[in-house]
Amino acid sequence: MRPVTVEEIESLAIGAWILGTGGGGSPYLALLNMRELYDKGVVCRLMDASELADDDLVAVCSNMGAPLVGQERLTDPNTMALAITMMEEYLGRKFRAVMSLEIGGGNSIQPFMGAAMLDLPVVDGDCMGRAFPEAQMTSFAIHDLQMYPLTLADVRDNAVVVARAASWKWMERISRKACVEVGSIASTCKAPRTGKEIKECAILGSTTKAIGIGQAVQAARRAHRDPIEAVLEVEAGIKIFSGKIHDIARRTTEGFLRGTATIEGLDAFRGHVFKLAFQNEFAVGWLDGDPRVMTPDLICVLDTVAGDAIGTETLRYGQRVTVIALPAPSILLTPKGLEHVGPRAFGYDLDFRSVFA
């Protein structure tokens, strides 16, 4: 267990936004909350999963809802803490630590907000290793762990416990309905996990990894080096394409932002066209019509000059972007993992082929 500095939280925000692969929501407001808390003297602690006893209980938390609503109804640590303590009351047991549901985007920082209020450590890890749009797209679901109970808290003292759900899909439907009712933004504590489950089924070390990516970007900027090259170096990633956004088509279906972005090549990629499909996150990329990169490999779109991640909601005409691929956690690459998060899980009739194979 070690203390986490506020500088590391700043780096986490940058790295997590890149690992968000276009989704997960901007970490900016969560980061602001952490700056405020650290100003008041809070210091969060990060713990390695190996420090957990097998029968310790860990809260897996996330903010749920529409990113746009989150820009008006600003996230706060008390609501996050409320979802966690509600779960403790429901279970009649105390948590030993909290952990992030998804390391990609704003949910990388949510557990730190809850942990700061409850004086609990944060486990170094998550259960996606990136961001994904649906509840069953986690390493816990791939391992067939139980998906209930779930608590959901609203800032107005509305709270919901989903005691049971017949499947991950049912859990998603029921909790989504409750979330919409309270204004499409809520703090949630997912099914509690034992220390043993965390050690065996979580994607460990992803918090440290996100901090490292952010630090690489910051160091490169300070040294006036290319931040994208720095990310590729530190994560053994591959540069897939570089160009200018030429066209964007978006539509919402079943509550997801789906669409495609077409990028026209520049520099070394001049004369080539890259097409990216997304469902909240980037799912598949085609180079001149042929599949080039696909989920669960991480597809990240970065501002070519600044190296900042660009979300699927903020993509726009004319942006100069670089598409990179980062390796996915190995659990997602297993046959069972690919059933949950491979291209077919997103409706693309493609056999998964990793760019890292």
Place this chain on the structure above:
Amino acid sequence: MRRRLGIDVGGTNTDAVLLEDDTVAAAVKTPTTPDVTTGITRALAAVVDQAPTAREAQAVMIGTTHFTNAVVQRRDLGRVAGIRIGLPSGASLPPFVDWPKDLANLVRADVVMLEGGHEFDGRPLVPFDTRGMRAAARRIREMGIRSVAVAAVFSPLNASCEEEAADILREECPDVAVTLSHRLGRIGLLERENAALLNACLIELARTTTRAFAEALRGSGIGAPLYLTQNDGTVMLAEVAEAYPVYSFASGPTNSMRGAAFLSKRDEALVIDVGGTTTDIGSLRQGFPREANSVVEIGGVRTLFRMPDLLSLGLGGGTLVSGPGVRREPLTIGPTSVGYRLTEQALVFGGDVLTVTDVAVAAGLIDLGDRTRVASLPAALIEATLTRIRAMIEEGVDRMKTEAGDAPLIAVGGGSFLVPPRLAGVSEVLHVPHQAVANAVGAAIAQVSGEVDQIFQDLPRDEAIARARGAAEDKAVAAGADRATINVVEVEDLPLAYLPGNSLRTRVRVVGDIAG
């Protein structure tokens, strides 16, 4: 005859033009003075000298960077109270939370957070705490605070909490200036609130500056109504605009691009504005600059202002050049510039530094100063410099293009002679008369706009856009537009992830000519 006076008050120069119908009847460039108004008075006198009919102008439009500079330089800012309506939501991130500490400490007189606000679908979040609002208003009066910013959750969708707060403030402290966030910004509470807070701390300066402008006009014998130009290339009547100084933050580059469109008679083109120190490249869409979609920082404060999307290059007439035969290898162009000291320091003006202007004179692109002073420049250096400049411009133009295929490029600004007649990716390079005062021309032709940015649910796309358009037209007419001349200049719709029932965020912007 329609006569418009356009004035651009920049950091270095104050430019003025008289536009008679579509003709530039007078154009002057004078130095900006520290008090701003003396420069305007001089510019007006020079214009009247050139064209006495200027006294009969029916409208005067002024564009200025005065308010942006006040924020950046932390001067002449008032102390304000920030009122947030939205508790219990957002309690951990109060007003001013992401401001630079020095600026927040300078302007923050009080912060009040109250229950209220709305949901994305229009339902109240919780009832508005009007009693708390009244208590806050009384305290503001007692504290002697003169300017207040009010921001409520989802006020762009439902402004009733902000309006009610304004009513209470008017009752309890009628002399206080009130800025409501929904008048200034889009969805994004912190950025919209920041815009309202910035506006509130500039409001006193805006009032005195605008009135000084009006005074300068009257002193020059011009009785026409005064308008101030805004970031988006449109204008507001000065007496309205003085309540919204933040709207003028980016009016300089916008006016320059609008002027380029007018002078070249092109609505769809790229514009390159080559000044003394930098070159700005932007893209015109239906005669207006394409706007940046991202967060814009003003003096370190995050906002979501409508700003033109510009690419700035460190290339201008005063940019320093060094290379083989002169000082050192390899060839280096900029980013340092002699700026306004060009006429003292450049070789052709008797100085001792090699600037891009000297190379242009040597190459015969322009006739300036003493040509013999650059006669001995190596031909290879001249050619290499021009090749490099061409590459810089071509790359910049390519970055700003939003569509494949060649596009026309309009060249304006004092250094526009640097733009080669033929460029890769450019169908034609257009040089226009009066290019050096394009910004004042842009001010003179400014129209009135209206904009709506709203979430519609369960409506067909066409109907959502039609409703947004109707509301935008009403706003434009309220701001002084002639309804018969209104055109839609921008339609954008974005389906929203995670929201139920086909939610569509629709933004429509319309513009029209000034009525009368």
